[in-house]
Amino acid sequence: MNRVIARKLAANVSRLKVRQEYFCTDAAARVSGFYRGQSSQEHKEKNDFANNIQQYDIAIVGGGMVGMALACSLASMPLTKHLNVAIIDGNPALGSRVSLNKGDPPDARVSTVTPATISLFKDVGAWQYIEQNRHAYFDKMQVWDYTGLGYTRYNARDINKEVLGCVVENKVLHDSLLSCIETSDFQKTFHPSRLTSMTLHPSSSSMGMDSTLLKTPSSSLGHLAKLELSDGKSIFAKLVVGADGGKSRVRELAGFKTTGWNYSQDAVICTVEHSVENQCAWQRFLPAGPIALLPMGNNFSNIVWTMNPKEAMNRKLMNEDDFVKDTNAALDYGYGPHPKSSLLEMGDMFSWLRGDVTLSATEGFEVPPKVVKLASERMVFPLSLKHANDYASKHVVLIGDAAHTVHPLAGQGVNMGFGDALALSRVIAEGIAVGIDIGEVTMLKKYEEERKRENIMMMAILDGFQKAYSVDFGPLNLLRAAVLHGANYISPLKRNIISYASGDQRLPLFS
Ligand SMILES: Cc1cc2nc3c(=O)[nH]c(=O)nc-3n(C[C@H](O)[C@H](O)[C@H](O)COP(=O)(O)OP(=O)(O)OC[C@H]3O[C@@H](n4cnc5c(N)ncnc54)[C@H](O)[C@@H]3O)c2cc1C
Numbered sequence: 001m002n003r004v005i006a007r008k009l010a011a012n013v014s015r016l017k018v019r020q021e022y023f024c025t026d027a028a029a030r031v032s033g034f035y036r037g038q039s040s041q042e043h044k045e046k047n048d049f050a051n052n053i054q055q056y057d058i059a060i061v062g063g064g065m066v067g068m069a070l071a072c073s074l075a076s077m078p079l080t081k082h083l084n085v086a087i088i089d090g091n092p093a094l095g096s097r098v099s100l101n102k103g104d105p106p107d108a109r110v111s112t113v114t115p116a117t118i119s120l121f122k123d124v125g126a127w128q129y130i131e132q133n134r135h136a137y138f139d140k141m142q143v144w145d146y147t148g149l150g151y152t153r154y155n156a157r158d159i160n161k162e163v164l165g166c167v168v169e170n171k172v173l174h175d176s177l178l179s180c181i182e183t184s185d186f187q188k189t190f191h192p193s194r195l196t197s198m199t200l201h202p203s204s205s206s207m208g209m210d211s212t213l214l215k216t217p218s219s220s221l222g223h224l225a226k227l228e229l230s231d232g233k234s235i236f237a238k239l240v241v242g243a244d245g246g247k248s249r250v251r252e253l254a255g256f257k258t259t260g261w262n263y264s265q266d267a268v269i270c271t272v273e274h275s276v277e278n279q280c281a282w283q284r285f286l287p288a289g290p291i292a293l294l295p296m297g298n299n300f301s302n303i304v305w306t307m308n309p310k311e312a313m314n315r316k317l318m319n320e321d322d323f324v325k326d327t328n329a330a331l332d333y334g335y336g337p338h339p340k341s342s343l344l345e346m347g348d349m350f351s352w353l354r355g356d357v358t359l360s361a362t363e364g365f366e367v368p369p370k371v372v373k374l375a376s377e378r379m380v381f382p383l384s385l386k387h388a389n390d391y392a393s394k395h396v397v398l399i400g401d402a403a404h405t406v407h408p409l410a411g412q413g414v415n416m417g418f419g420d421a422l423a424l425s426r427v428i429a430e431g432i433a434v435g436i437d438i439g440e441v442t443m444l445k446k447y448e449e450e451r452k453r454e455n456i457m458m459m460a461i462l463d464g465f466q467k468a469y470s471v472d473f474g475p476l477n478l479l480r481a482a483v484l485h486g487a488n489y490i491s492p493l494k495r496n497i498i499s500y501a502s503g504d505q506r507l508p509l510f511s
Pocket of ligand 1: 061304
C-alpha cells in the first residue's frame with residue numbers, strides 16, 4: 001500500500017517537474033513553431049507578444065509578511081519547492097533591501113508573534129534571521145482593568161512552555177522571510193509592481209489576445225488567470241494568491257464580498273524607552289479602549305493604544321513630554337486605582353472550580369515600568385473588522401489581511417495570516433501529491449474550510465472583548481472583573497486561554 005502511494009507521489013513530482021519546465025522555459029520559442037505559413041511581420045508580432053508572456057504556477061499578489069511567509073513555506077516543502085512563483089509588490093523593500101542592524105532605532109510597527117508562528121518560522125528556516133536582530137521573548141503577561149476591580153496574570157510555565165510569545169519589529173519579520181527565500185533555490189520572480197486588473201476565466205476575446213495564439217496547444221493560456229500589472233506587464237498563473245492586505249485588489253477583482261464594521265477607534269502606536277528592561281507584556285483596559293506595553297528588548301517597549309479618532313489625533317500631535325506623561329498615567333495611576341494584590345483571597349471564591357493552582361495565580365499585581373522617553377514617530381491606524389465571505393474560487397485564493405482584519409487588542413492579526421499561509425501551502429502540497437491542478441476549486445475550498453473555522457472563532461472572541469470593554473457601566477464592570485478573576489484563578493480555563501492565544505487551536509473553554 002505504502003509502495004503504491006510512494007509510486008504515485010514520485011509520478012506526480014516528476015509530472016510536476018515537466019509541467020514546471022514548460023512554464024519556466026521560454027514559451028516564445030515553443031509558441032513560434034506554430035506560425036509556419038504566416039507573414040514574417042505577423043510572425044514577428046506574435047513572437048514579440050509571446051516573448052512577453054510570463055507564466056507561473058502561482059502568482060502571490062502582495063509580498064508583505066503573509067505573502068512572503070507563503071513563499072517561504074512553499075520553498076521549504078519537497079512537493080512545492082519546484083513551483084515557479086511570481087511575487088508582485090510595489091514595496092521598494094522587496095527590490096532594494098537595506099541591511100538591518102540590531103542597533104538601529106526601533107520601529108513603531110511591531111507584531112507579537114505566538115509560539116505557533118515561531119515554530120512556523122523555525123520550520124521554514126526564517127527564525128535564525130530574527131535571532132540576529134532585535135526581538136524580545138516574554139514569558140509573563142498582565143491584563144487589568146482601569147476600575148481597579150480585577151487583574152489576570154499569565155505565565156508561560158502555567159502551560160509548561162518557555163515563552164508566551166515574542167515581540168518583533170515588522171521590518172525584521174519581513175526581512176527574515178526575504179533572507180530565507182533569497183538563500184533558497186526556489187524559483188521566484190519579484191515583480192516590483194502593483195496588480196491593476198485580473199481575468200480569472202479568460203476567453204480569447206476578454207483577454208484581448210490573438211485567438212490563434214490561444215488555440216496553440218502549447219500555450220493553453222486560456223486555462224490560466226491573467227494579471228495585469230502597473231508596469232504594463234501581463235503575467236499568467238494557475239493560481240493567484242491575494243496576500244495584498246486589508247484593501248485587497250485581488251479580493252475586489254475576484255468579486256469576493258466582505259462582512260464587517262469599523263470600530264470608531266484608532267490605534268496610536270509608537271516605541272518608548274524605559275530606564276530598565278521590560279520583560280512582561282502589559283495590557284490595561286481603559287474607558288476608551290486598551291493600552292498595551294510590549295517588550296522589545298534594549299529597554300524599549302512598543303505602545304499600542306486604542307482610543308477614539310479625535311483623541312488619537314491629539315495624542316499623535318501633542319508634544320513628547322505630554323505624551324509620555326499621558327502614557328504613564330494610562331499605564332499606572334490614571335483613570336482609577338490599582339487592583340489590590342490581596343485579591344488572592346478572592347481567588348477562594350473560585351476554589352470549588354479550580355484544579356491545581358497555576359504559578360501565575362500566586363503572583364500579585366505589578367505596576368509596569370515607567371516610560372521615560374518617546375523613541376519613534378507616533379502612527380495612527382483606524383481599526384475595523386473585516387472578513388471575506390469566501391476565501392477561494394477557481395484560480396484564486398485569499399490569505400492574511402486580504403481575508404480578515406481584526407482588532408489588534410490581542411495581537412493576533414498577522415498570526416492568523418501566518419496560519420493561513422501554512423495551511424494553504426500544505427493543501428497545495430497535498431493537491432500535488434494526488435495530481436490535482438493547483439488552481440482547482442475543490443482543493444482551494446479545503447483550505448477555506450479549515451481556515452475560516454479557525455479565523456471566525458478568533459474574530460468572534462476578539463470582537464466580543466472589544467465590545468465588552470467599550471462600555472463603562474457599573475454592573476458590566478463587575479461582570480468583567482469577575483471574568484478577569486475567573487481567568488486568573490480557574491486553572492483549566494487559564495491554561496486553555498494561554499494555549500489558545502499561543503496558537504494551539506483549542507478553544508478557551510474548560511478541558
Ligand atoms: C496597530 C496595529 C497593531 C498590530 N499588532 C499586531 C500584533 O501585535 N500581532 C499580530 O499578529 N498582528 C498585529 N497587527 C495586524 C498585522 O499588522 C496585520 O495582520 C498584518 O500586517 C497583515 O499582513 P499582510 O501581509 O496580510 O498584509 P499587509 O501587511 O497589508 O501587506 C500587504 C502587501 O500587499 C501589497 N499590495 C497591496 N496592494 C497591492 C496590489 N494591488 N498589487 C501588489 N501588491 C499590493 C502591499 O504593498 C503590502 O506589501 C496589528 C495591526 C495594527 C493596525
